[in-house]
Amino acid sequence: MIPxxxxxxxxxxxxxxxxxxxxxxxGVARKNSIWINSARYLALLQFWLxxxxxxxxxxxxxxxxxxxxxxxxxxxxxxxxxxKIVGTWGNHEGxxxxxxxxxxxxxxxxxxxxxxxxxxxxxxxxxxxxxxxxFAFFIIFTSNPFLVNSVEVNEGLGLNPILQxxxxxxHPPLLYIGYVGFSxxxxxxxxxxxxxx
Numbered sequence: 740m741i742p743x744x745x746x747x748x749x750x751x752x753x754x755x756x757x758x759x760x761x762x763x764x765x766g767v768a769r770k771n772s773i774w775i776n777s778a779r780y781l782a783l784l785q786f787w788l789x790x791x792x793x794x795x796x797x798x799x800x801x802x803x804x805x806x807x808x809x810x811x812x813x814x815x816x817x818x819x820x821x822x823k824i825v826g827t828w829g830n831h832e833g834x835x836x837x838x839x840x841x842x843x844x845x846x847x848x849x850x851x852x853x854x855x856x857x858x859x860x861x862x863x864x865x866x867x868x869x870x871x872x873x874f875a876f877f878i879i880f881t882s883n884p885f886l887v888n889s890v891e892v893n894e895g896l897g898l899n900p901i902l903q904x905x906x907x908x909x910h911p912p913l914l915y916i917g918y919v920g921f922s923x924x925x926x927x928x929x930x931x932x933x934x935x936x
Contacts, residue, residue, distance in 0.1 A: 741799060741804070742795060742796075742799055742885045742887065743885070744791065744795050745792040745793075745794075745796055746792070746883070746885040748788045748795065749788070749789065749836075749839075749875070749878070749885070751788050752785050752788035752792065752875065753872065753875040753879065755781055755785045755788065756868045756871050756872050757868075757872060758781060759777075759778060759781040759785065759864065759868050760868045778860065778861060779850040779851065782847040782849075782851075783847055783850075785846070785871075786846070786847040789839055789840045792836065793836055793840045795885075796809070796827055796833060797827045800813075800814050800823045800826045800827050801824065803815075803816040803823070803895065805888065805892045805893065805894070805895060806888050807885060807887065807888065808887070809830060809832050809885070810826070810895060811888055811895045811896065812830065813826045813829055813830040813833070813896070813898055813899070814826040814895040814896075814897065815894065815895045816894060822903055825898065825902055826898045828912065829898050829899055829902045829911075830884075830899075831882060832878070832883065832884035834911060836878060836884050837911065838874060838918075839874045839875055841915045841916065841918075842867070842871045842874060842919055842922055843871060846864060846867040846868065846871065848923075849863060849864065849867065849923055859931075859934065862930035862933060863923075863927050863930040866926040866929050866930055867923065867926040870922050870925075870926070
């Protein structure tokens, strides 16, 4: 049930991102402040949906839910709690989900703290959403972390031995804070370059 909730949240966040790319732009064109202001609320909703998906995957690792193929391939029921949590992003699918989660966090933070004019803010969020949509399509259709195991499995294969060190365990989230932070800088730069004089 929880992996299905994560999958549903991920798909719903993708749909929200598509709506977030269209509705505020239409609001700027029509001078409709309600549509323009919807960008912040849609960014918040998208952030929460992606966070729910990430937490659903993390929960699957913590409780050793071996109905999820990703958990079978990257966890073991005898691992300490730290390494079960690390298993969430210690693989390709979970790592991309963490990446998507960070993109939505930066999009939401920009919509929350930006004092820029509406048209510019909308352009920044549109570009940030385009980046999000690309990664979300990739994760949903080619790298899905919520694939259900068709065979009953009682034990997982275990976490990559390289990641079984506390310093190496925390490095992906710390690196992604910086890497994905550049997506916000990229979105602001491209929006500034496309401003009409």
